[in-house]
Amino acid sequence: xxxxxxxxxxxxxxxxxxxxxxxxxxxxxxxxxxxxxxxxxxxxxxxxxxxxxxxxxxxxxxxxxxxxxxxxxxxxxxxxxxxxxxxxxxxxxxxxxxxxxxxxxxxxxxxxxxxxxxxxxxxxxxxxxxxxxxxxxxxxxxxxxxxxxxxxxxxxxxxxxxxxxxxxxxxxxxxxxxxxxxxxxxxxxxxxxxxxxxxxxxxxxxxxxxxxxxxxxxxxxxxxxxxxxxxxxxxxxxxxxxxxxxxxxxxxxxxxxxxxxxxxxxxxxxxxxxxxxxxxxxxxxxxxxxxxxxxxxxxxxxxxxxxxxxxxxxxxxxxxxxxx
Amino acid sequence: xxxxxxxxxxxxxxxxxxxxxxxxxxxxxxxxxxxxxxxxxxxxxxxxxxxxxxxxxxxxxxxxxxxxxxxxxxxxxxxxxxxxxxxxxxxxxxxxxxxxxxxxxxxxxxxxxxxxxxxxxxxxxxxxxxxxxxxxxxxxxxxxxxxxxxxxxxxxxxxxxxxxxxxxxxxxxxxxxxxxxxxxxxxxxxxxxxxxxxxxxxxxxxxxxxxxxxxxxxxxxxxxxxxxxxxxxxxxxxxxxxxxxxxxxxxxxxxxxxxxxxxxxxxxxxxxxxxxxxxxxxxxxxxxxxxxxxxxxxxxxxxxxxxxxxxxxxxxxxxxxxxxxxxxxxxxxxxxxxxxxxxxxxxxxxxxxxxxxxxxxxxx
Amino acid sequence: xxxxxxxxxxxxxxxxxxxxxxxxxxxxxxxxxxxxxxxxxxxxxxxxxxxxxxxxxxxxxxxxxxxxxxxxxxxxxxxxxxxxxxxxxxxxxxxxxxxxxxxxxxxxxxxxxxxxxxxxxxxxxxxxxxxxxxxxxxxxxxxxxxxxxxxxxxxxxxxxxxxxxxxxxxxxxxxxxxxxxxxxxxxxxxxxxxxxxxxxxxxxxxxxxxxxxxxxxxxxxxxxxxxxxxxxxxxxxxxxxxxxxxxxxxxxxxxxxxxxxxxxxxxxxxxxxxxxxxxxxxxxxxxxxxxx
Numbered sequence: 001x002x003x004x005x006x007x008x009x010x011x012x013x014x015x016x017x018x019x020x021x022x023x024x025x026x027x028x029x030x031x032x033x034x035x036x037x038x039x040x041x042x043x044x045x046x047x048x049x050x051x052x053x054x055x056x057x058x059x060x061x062x063x064x065x066x067x068x069x070x071x072x073x074x075x076x077x078x079x080x081x082x083x084x085x086x087x088x089x090x091x092x093x094x095x096x097x098x099x100x101x102x103x104x105x106x107x108x109x110x111x112x113x114x115x116x117x118x119x120x121x122x123x124x125x126x127x128x129x130x131x132x133x134x135x136x137x138x139x140x141x142x143x144x145x146x147x148x149x150x151x152x153x154x155x156x157x158x159x160x161x162x163x164x165x166x167x168x169x170x171x172x173x174x175x176x177x178x179x180x181x182x183x184x185x186x187x188x189x190x191x192x193x194x195x196x197x198x199x200x201x202x203x204x205x206x207x208x209x210x211x212x213x214x215x216x217x218x219x220x221x222x223x224x225x226x227x228x229x230x231x232x233x234x235x236x237x238x239x240x241x242x243x244x245x246x247x248x249x250x251x252x253x254x255x256x257x258x259x260x261x262x263x264x265x266x267x268x269x270x271x272x273x274x275x276x277x278x279x280x281x282x283x284x285x286x287x288x289x290x291x292x293x294x295x296x297x298x299x300x301x302x303x304x305x306x307x308x309x310x311x312x313x314x315x316x317x318x319x320x321x322x323x324x
Numbered sequence: 325x326x327x328x329x330x331x332x333x334x335x336x337x338x339x340x341x342x343x344x345x346x347x348x349x350x351x352x353x354x355x356x357x358x359x360x361x362x363x364x365x366x367x368x369x370x371x372x373x374x375x376x377x378x379x380x381x382x383x384x385x386x387x388x389x390x391x392x393x394x395x396x397x398x399x400x401x402x403x404x405x406x407x408x409x410x411x412x413x414x415x416x417x418x419x420x421x422x423x424x425x426x427x428x429x430x431x432x433x434x435x436x437x438x439x440x441x442x443x444x445x446x447x448x449x450x451x452x453x454x455x456x457x458x459x460x461x462x463x464x465x466x467x468x469x470x471x472x473x474x475x476x477x478x479x480x481x482x483x484x485x486x487x488x489x490x491x492x493x494x495x496x497x498x499x500x501x502x503x504x505x506x507x508x509x510x511x512x513x514x515x516x517x518x519x520x521x522x523x524x525x526x527x528x529x530x531x532x533x534x535x536x537x538x539x540x541x542x543x544x545x546x547x548x549x550x551x552x553x554x555x556x557x558x559x560x561x562x563x564x565x566x567x568x569x570x571x572x573x574x575x576x577x578x579x580x581x582x583x584x585x586x587x588x589x590x591x592x593x594x595x596x597x598x599x600x601x602x603x604x605x606x607x608x609x610x611x612x613x614x615x616x617x618x619x620x621x622x623x624x625x626x627x628x629x630x631x632x633x634x635x636x637x638x639x640x641x642x643x644x645x646x647x648x649x650x651x652x653x654x655x656x657x658x659x660x661x662x663x664x665x666x667x668x669x670x671x672x673x674x675x676x677x678x679x680x681x682x683x684x685x686x687x688x
Numbered sequence: 689x690x691x692x693x694x695x696x697x698x699x700x701x702x703x704x705x706x707x708x709x710x711x712x713x714x715x716x717x718x719x720x721x722x723x724x725x726x727x728x729x730x731x732x733x734x735x736x737x738x739x740x741x742x743x744x745x746x747x748x749x750x751x752x753x754x755x756x757x758x759x760x761x762x763x764x765x766x767x768x769x770x771x772x773x774x775x776x777x778x779x780x781x782x783x784x785x786x787x788x789x790x791x792x793x794x795x796x797x798x799x800x801x802x803x804x805x806x807x808x809x810x811x812x813x814x815x816x817x818x819x820x821x822x823x824x825x826x827x828x829x830x831x832x833x834x835x836x837x838x839x840x841x842x843x844x845x846x847x848x849x850x851x852x853x854x855x856x857x858x859x860x861x862x863x864x865x866x867x868x869x870x871x872x873x874x875x876x877x878x879x880x881x882x883x884x885x886x887x888x889x890x891x892x893x894x895x896x897x898x899x900x901x902x903x904x905x906x907x908x909x910x911x912x913x914x915x916x917x918x919x920x921x922x923x924x925x926x927x928x929x930x931x932x933x934x935x936x937x938x939x940x941x942x943x944x945x946x947x948x949x950x951x952x953x954x955x956x957x958x959x960x961x962x963x964x965x966x967x968x969x970x971x972x973x974x975x976x977x978x979x980x
Binding site for chain 2: 884
Binding site for chain 1: 722730800832948
């Protein structure tokens, strides 16, 4: 039955409410919403078939010597595929090269992208320039690879000519040079994807709270201080998302590397996924390939975990801010 | 047009309890207002009536039909949402026609009813517009229009005018009340704004923390609050509460405060005895029932000191320090002296409420 | 939601900065557009013209880039001798097919995921986004073996399925974000109006329709631009444009004119589509994390 208890409500202004502090036995539960399950099921089943089932296969393959020839059956290999990786110099170098490549791409892309965004923000030509800048993103990475290969060509490439003309390069070949090849590939990635960083930053800049900027200006801050102490902290979640996504794409897309250098010269551009491609689809050592793929997937899962955390936090805020 | 009966209804969200043992009978064609602060369970109650929330325990009847397991579409209700919930891709006309269309009403009938509803709500020139092209008030009228094109058993309003500006809100209060009286349909109206409840409802159910605190006409709620919560929630500016002690002498009973002593009437003394009041009590009195005059030597019995005055145009609110407490008094605007100046106040003893200090329940 | 203009006061420093930023913008513009321009121009040059360069250091001679007689020979050759018509069709079928499967199944799942609360939902979403982010090469290793044994290698259905490995999680994830932004109150209002739940779901479809259309386009784009899956799983019977372009590289000579022409054929439709869905592009490319 209803009884009365002393309760403090609304800062103690109002006391004394009727409360009920027992719980009845055996109340009903909300029925599960089965129709939502039915809507979900086809997609989930299909996705399981094309991602979970292959994952099981992948694990199976890492433990076997996989035979592709008909009639031959796979040979149990235990952890051989993995233990061989520990002494595989190319595998270890592949990781190093991947991180070097990503670090180069990301630092240049973030630097350029933020600069472009800051300059473009509230620029008279913002709309048209943004539209032009996003064109390279639409290009297939493999076509971009060909295009840059053409530009770097030692006899008729325009970029080769330009580098020669400004005295950076004497002769020889860009993609055949151990030092230049990495930069050449990074430049291709930078050309394609800097605009994306700029667009993300621009979206972030539009959401820097105007009142914070104004308060800071009234407090006596100049434009530089304003950028570093107000805009940048607000941009941080956007940049984090940009870095994570680009890093993942760096080992998702290797099309242009396969076309331009194939990982050469002397493995200078053989980032891990490229090595994986060679092992699996050039030498068809699928068991060993599976083991390498497995290590790559572990990194993906780790990054995916970080990404979902990031998505949960700042984006929630971004979205709810939009709604109100 | 139906009576709504809610018996022993509970609502759980996981382990949190939103509504506790609610019993409420809403009469046919009655305008019932469920009033309470946010999180008090009023919206959950309304949504259970609509069928948008499952009833954890207990029963809801529309007339004699148990509706617990009916989906919203089969309950014959119409609901107006807090954020209007208009279909953004449909015009005002299509929005209002939707419930009729779903019930396969003939086209001409739809046209006739929508036009009529639009005329009542004075939105007939806007019928071809989309919701984005409407102001807040117009959106709200459209949402009401969508509810009244049908003749549902029950209207459900979920804070429908909470997002309008103050002026429009007071205008809509009048309109909604008129509309409800002329349509003669049972209405359940949920709000946190006591003014809406007081001005429109036939009866008010005050809820807090999932529990029904008091059910009564606006007059009863205002003049005979069941407990401190109801007394403090209803009325603007809010009631003054003061900790006092009871002093029983052979001439009668008085309440004693550090700033004054107030002799209670015989009727009040009887009620206190019947309730078995202890020595420590709290008294409450509304700012309207406090008389005040400037200066130290007026006729009123209690001396005080002006803390601040808040002129409201015709009236003003004076905050006065009395003993160790501060009270608000509402009076006609006039000279009152600045902060720190002396004044005198007087209690209308018939309109003083006394509450139990521990339980908060009113003796009268 | 455009931000208001910030009041700017003139100062010498600001003028210098402004000059520098204009210079930088010009540099970035040239850097972005020049390769595209060279691709288009080169695709219309015959072999001799394409190899014309000014002398080293002769910056006045850049006009030589435009000094040529335009020829459509490369395009003609692509579509006659190299059968690019077939590859264009393959590309279209594979990317459209995968987009259709992904978005139709994905939108239902996305709606359900947006509206349902259940234990393990976070894990499910995590699995979905990880699948999208997995490197194509790594996914392809087991997929190749499975597809090989079931005869899907070298067929269009195989390629459609392969593209669905990244398009379906993309569609589910991003459309869930879209449905999250549709207030549930609208469906509740619809139910009060007399809709069944299925009717209420259909009622809000028009609200997300522009987004759904845009993400169909993005799924097409992802499939169309893919090279890895197409080169391994599509090899043989389901050759797409990027693979066919790569095959123009022959041991004896690289047919640059035709490669540039193929590049134009592959890129131009996607750029056009990209402009069409400009509003959704950033959301799409950031998995919905950033919206403009």
